Each structure stands twice: as structure tokens, then as C-alpha cells.
Amino acid sequence: xxxxxxxxxxxxxWEKLKSTPEARLVDVRTQAEWQFVGLPDLSSLETQPVxxxxxxxxxxxxxxxxxxxxxxxxxxxxxPLLFLCRSGVRSKAAAELMTSLGYKECWNISxxxxxPLDESRxxxxxxxxxxxxxxxxxx
Numbered sequence: 001x002x003x004x005x006x007x008x009x010x011x012x013x014w015e016k017l018k019s020t021p022e023a024r025l026v027d028v029r030t031q032a033e034w035q036f037v038g039l040p041d042l043s044s045l046e047t048q049p050v051x052x053x054x055x056x057x058x059x060x061x062x063x064x065x066x067x068x069x070x071x072x073x074x075x076x077x078x079x080p081l082l083f084l085c086r087s088g089v090r091s092k093a094a095a096e097l098m099t100s101l102g103y104k105e106c107w108n109i110s111x112x113x114x115x116p117l118d119e120s121r122x123x124x125x126x127x128x129x130x131x132x133x134x135x136x137x138x139x
Contacts, residue, residue, distance in 0.1 A: 004095035007110040010132045013082045016107075017045055023080035026050045026070065028094045029113065030057035033086065035139035037114065040084065040129055050075065054090040066094065067101055080105040084129065087112040 008016065017023050025040060027049040040049050052069045055062055063069070075081065081103060083091035088110050095106040113136075115128030124130045 004092070004099040004106045004108060006107060007088070007092075008082065008107045009110055010127075010129045010134055013084075013107065013109045014132075014134050016080070016082065017042065017047070020080055021045075021047075023082060024050050024075060025082045025084055025109075026052060026075075026091075026094065027084045027113075028052060028054035028066075028090050029085050030055060030060075032057050033113075037086075038130070038136045038138045040113070041135035041137045044135065049084070054085065054094050067097065070098070077101075077103045078105075079103075080107070082107045082109055084109045085112045086114050087116060087123070087128070 017025060025042060027039065030053050034051060042048050050073050052066060053063050054066060081098060083094045083106065085091040088108060091112060092108040095108045099106045111127035113129045114123035115126045115131050117123055118126045130136055
């Protein structure tokens with residue numbers, strides 16, 4: 001099995017999106033997460049995240065149509081893709097899948113949107129997109 005391009009920090013993913021206009025951020029979280037937790041705000045880069053759920057809410061079963069739904073967004077195999085989820089697990093699986101399907105550059109955004117749990121078992125303060133101070137919007 002071919003491996004994905006690797007893990008990339010939220011800050012480095014922002015820089016890659018800035019320097020590589022054809023690169024796309026693919027948010028693989030659920031509709032509920034997009035709406036209630038928030039979304040990366042890429043408006044200053046004149047783009048927006050591609051939203052394709054890796055799992056279907058509320059059952060959280062794997063979305064078997066993930067690859068087809070991503071391709072339907074006009075995403076080709078040469079497009080650099082940066083996958084984002086809550087903490088980096090679903091996005092890694094998505095990067096691995098799309099690499100195995102012939103996509104050339106698939107990155108996993110480490111620590112995801114909210115990062116790992118802190119001592120109080122809360123997310124959003126220790127790592128991830130939000131804790132890095134990157135732009136985001138609440139639904």
C-alpha cells in the first residue's frame with residue numbers, strides 16, 4: 001500500500017494553502033461538527049474548505065461514497081489535498097485512502113481542528129487549527 005504524503009501542522013498547512021493556490025483543504029468532519037464546532041475560514045485566501053464527511057452522523061458509519069463525493073467536487077489526482085478532522089485520525093484515514101486511489105499529494109493536518117484533550121478533557125486549547133490561532137468561523 002502506498003503511504004500518504006505525511007503529517008503537516010495546522011500552521012504549515014495554512015502556509016501551503018497560501019503558497020499553493022491549487023491546494024485544497026478537505027474537512028472530513030460531520031455536518032454537525034461543521035455547524036456547531038466551526039470551520040476553517042479560508043476567505044482571505046479566496047477559497048473555502050471542501051466539505052466531505054468521512055463518517056455519517058449520527059451513526060458514525062464510514063462514508064463508502066467518500067472518494068466519489070470528493071471527485072464530484074472537481075478534485076483531480078494532481079490536486080494537493082490537506083485533510084482535516086477533529087484531531088487527526090479520520091483525516092489520516094482519508095489521506096491514506098485517496099493516496100491508494102492514485103491521488104499524488106495527500107497530507108494529514110496533525111491535531112486536526114480541535115487538537116488533543118487537555119487535562120480537563122476539553123479540546124481546542126492544546127493543538128489544532130483553533131489553538132494555533134488560524135482563522136475560523138462558528139456555524
